[in-house]
Amino acid sequence: MSVRELVVLGTASQVPTRHRNHNGYLLRWDGQGILFDPGEGTQRQMLRAGVAAHDIDRICVTHFHGDHSLGLAGVIQRINLDQVPHPVTAHYPASGQRFFERLRYATAYRETVRLTEAPVAGGGVLAETPSYTLEARRLDHPVESFGYRLTEPDGRRMLPGRLAAHGISGPDVGRIQREGALGGVALEEVSEVRRGQRFAFVMDTRLCDGAYELAEGCDMLVIESTFLDEDIALAGDHGHLTAGQAARVARAAGVRHLVLTHFSQRYGEPDEFARQARAAGFDGELSVARDLARVPVPRRAA
Amino acid sequence: MSVRELVVLGTASQVPTRHRNHNGYLLRWDGQGILFDPGEGTQRQMLRAGVAAHDIDRICVTHFHGDHSLGLAGVIQRINLDQVPHPVTAHYPASGQRFFERLRYATAYRETVRLTEAPVAGGGVLAETPSYTLEARRLDHPVESFGYRLTEPDGRRMLPGRLAAHGISGPDVGRIQREGALGGVALEEVSEVRRGQRFAFVMDTRLCDGAYELAEGCDMLVIESTFLDEDIALAGDHGHLTAGQAARVARAAGVRHLVLTHFSQRYGEPDEFARQARAAGFDGELSVARDLARVPVPRRAA
Numbered sequence: 001m002s003v004r005e006l007v008v009l010g011t012a013s014q015v016p017t018r019h020r021n022h023n024g025y026l027l028r029w030d031g032q033g034i035l036f037d038p039g040e041g042t043q044r045q046m047l048r049a050g051v052a053a054h055d056i057d058r059i060c061v062t063h064f065h066g067d068h069s070l071g072l073a074g075v076i077q078r079i080n081l082d083q084v085p086h087p088v089t090a091h092y093p094a095s096g097q098r099f100f101e102r103l104r105y106a107t108a109y110r111e112t113v114r115l116t117e118a119p120v121a122g123g124g125v126l127a128e129t130p131s132y133t134l135e136a137r138r139l140d141h142p143v144e145s146f147g148y149r150l151t152e153p154d155g156r157r158m159l160p161g162r163l164a165a166h167g168i169s170g171p172d173v174g175r176i177q178r179e180g181a182l183g184g185v186a187l188e189e190v191s192e193v194r195r196g197q198r199f200a201f202v203m204d205t206r207l208c209d210g211a212y213e214l215a216e217g218c219d220m221l222v223i224e225s226t227f228l229d230e231d232i233a234l235a236g237d238h239g240h241l242t243a244g245q246a247a248r249v250a251r252a253a254g255v256r257h258l259v260l261t262h263f264s265q266r267y268g269e270p271d272e273f274a275r276q277a278r279a280a281g282f283d284g285e286l287s288v289a290r291d292l293a294r295v296p297v298p299r300r301a302a
Numbered sequence: 303m304s305v306r307e308l309v310v311l312g313t314a315s316q317v318p319t320r321h322r323n324h325n326g327y328l329l330r331w332d333g334q335g336i337l338f339d340p341g342e343g344t345q346r347q348m349l350r351a352g353v354a355a356h357d358i359d360r361i362c363v364t365h366f367h368g369d370h371s372l373g374l375a376g377v378i379q380r381i382n383l384d385q386v387p388h389p390v391t392a393h394y395p396a397s398g399q400r401f402f403e404r405l406r407y408a409t410a411y412r413e414t415v416r417l418t419e420a421p422v423a424g425g426g427v428l429a430e431t432p433s434y435t436l437e438a439r440r441l442d443h444p445v446e447s448f449g450y451r452l453t454e455p456d457g458r459r460m461l462p463g464r465l466a467a468h469g470i471s472g473p474d475v476g477r478i479q480r481e482g483a484l485g486g487v488a489l490e491e492v493s494e495v496r497r498g499q500r501f502a503f504v505m506d507t508r509l510c511d512g513a514y515e516l517a518e519g520c521d522m523l524v525i526e527s528t529f530l531d532e533d534i535a536l537a538g539d540h541g542h543l544t545a546g547q548a549a550r551v552a553r554a555a556g557v558r559h560l561v562l563t564h565f566s567q568r569y570g571e572p573d574e575f576a577r578q579a580r581a582a583g584f585d586g587e588l589s590v591a592r593d594l595a596r597v598p599v600p601r602r603a604a
Contacts, residue, residue: 016346041343102404
């Protein structure tokens with residue numbers, strides 16, 4: 001399965017609205033599902049978005065404010081109620097271990113699933129799988145917050161002209177890919193690097209090095225833009241980004257598809273977030289997230 | 303203010319559905335608001351139902367299964383975020399004190415409101431106010447569960463014919479009401495008892511004495527009917543009621559308005575719950591609860 005898409009479960013910061021649930025995102029990455037920042041009500045949003053408890057393999061929590069984590073309790077109970085057959089791993093700031101435990105054991109239920117607690121201390125590589133490496137970087141928020149990044153290992157794209165010039169065809173193409181050379185021809189002579197896809201999830205934070213590092217070269221960046229630019233002072237006070245700031249991170253990092261989300265309830269129509277992102281010079285693909293949207297990760301760059 | 307109504311916030315047992323959030327109910331009783339069993343997502347359902355954090359004076363939790371209590375975390379955080387100006391009291395089974403604390407302190411937030419923990423140990427009278435006495439009774443469920451009951455103190459209804467016969471009119475009517483007698487005429491001679499209103503909230507439970515005691519003589523009974531009668535064995539196994547059982551409790555107790563709720567997702571249309579309640583012989587007012595409904599407490603009996 002090669003589906004790689006973001007399923008938006010909720011997009012509100014701090015308080016939910018009629019049209020926006022608290023935060024929540026499922027990243028489908030081949031056959032895996034990674035749930036980011038489940039706010040309260042994520043369990044019900046999953047139902048509305050066609051996401052099952054079985055779809056979750058990994059949970060990544062940026063920080064322990066309620067809008068990013070209260071939904072953990074319901075999601076964990078639901079994973080157990082549905083007797084998900086595979087283990088699930090949860091990443092979250094190690095400094096919030098007590099919060100994770102309170103949410104994990106918030107009320108009485110029967111544990112049926114192996115849930116591995118994998119607290120994040122300093123950041124760095126958290127997991128390596130055949131289809132991605134998962135890393136975390138520290139962000140800058142009033143409570144400790146980590147952003148996450150998935151990097152697919154680079155592959156190689158075969159070049160038909162070069163293969164033909166060397167007389168390689170049929171089963172030999174697979175052989176040189178597997179073995180790295182064939183009859184004196186190196187794989188590098190008949191192929192080029194196919195860069196792996198990169199995805200980052202950045203919230204909540206002020207502008208900081210971690211945000212830029214996570215975003216660097218990403219095919220998709222999901223980033224908080226709680227405020228509009230006119231409220232930049234408020235954003236700074238509360239440890240958040242504006243639409244323009246988020247877009248400048250994306251532009252500097254060469255992001256291909258920018259997803260703005262985590263909006264303050266104080267704003268009405270979301271178009272202004274897109275306008276300010278464009279005004280800040282971001283000219284790639286741009287989505288202003290809405291609940292229950294599905295956003296495909298861009299195809300690998302040529 | 304004399305509004306007395308039930309605001310239904312959610313009606314699903316165990317798992318939410320597209321049309322039913324997890325449990326949750328606000329009882330408006332004059333100027334007071336009593337929140338019963340806030341399941342996950344209650345914070346957002348409040349918004350949809352026009353209930354503000356300020357409207358909550360008291361919280362009553364029957365038991366610590368997630369569908370009855372996971373919403374506590376969000377409600378408590380929202381009460382504090384909105385800086386509700388009055389104190390709030392929470393009642394819940396004392397055996398679940400650890401669960402209450404985990405939900406109260408589930409994630410980082412700033413406490414601004416005085417929230418009094420009032421755990422229920424054996425049952426009995428929990429609070430007396432001018433407009434109601436609050437009591438709890440133990441129910442019968444796999445985890446300790448208490449039902450709740452509000453009883454308004456009886457008042458007296460003045461009888462115009464008797465007043466006239468004794469020549470009592472104008473300001474003297476108020477005087478005899480306040481003082482209990484006037485010029486040798488006792489209040490009892492010119493008035494009759496006006497029974498106070500009674501409300502009960504019963505879930506989750508098998509049939510038990512507590513359920514009957516709570517329901518006795520109630521103007522409104524909100525009671526779980528998780529199952530239909532054909533699944534009575536399942537109901538017994540899991541410590542729940544069927545529609546017919548709930549209706550028999552209401553009939554035996556002389557309930558005026560029966561509100562059935564807390565439905566299993568296995569059933570489609572809710573009409574069958576009403577049909578089975580009627581088949582069980584309940585002939586008072588009947589509501590099959592739906593999310594966001596408002597159900598007035600019946601006016602005082604004549």
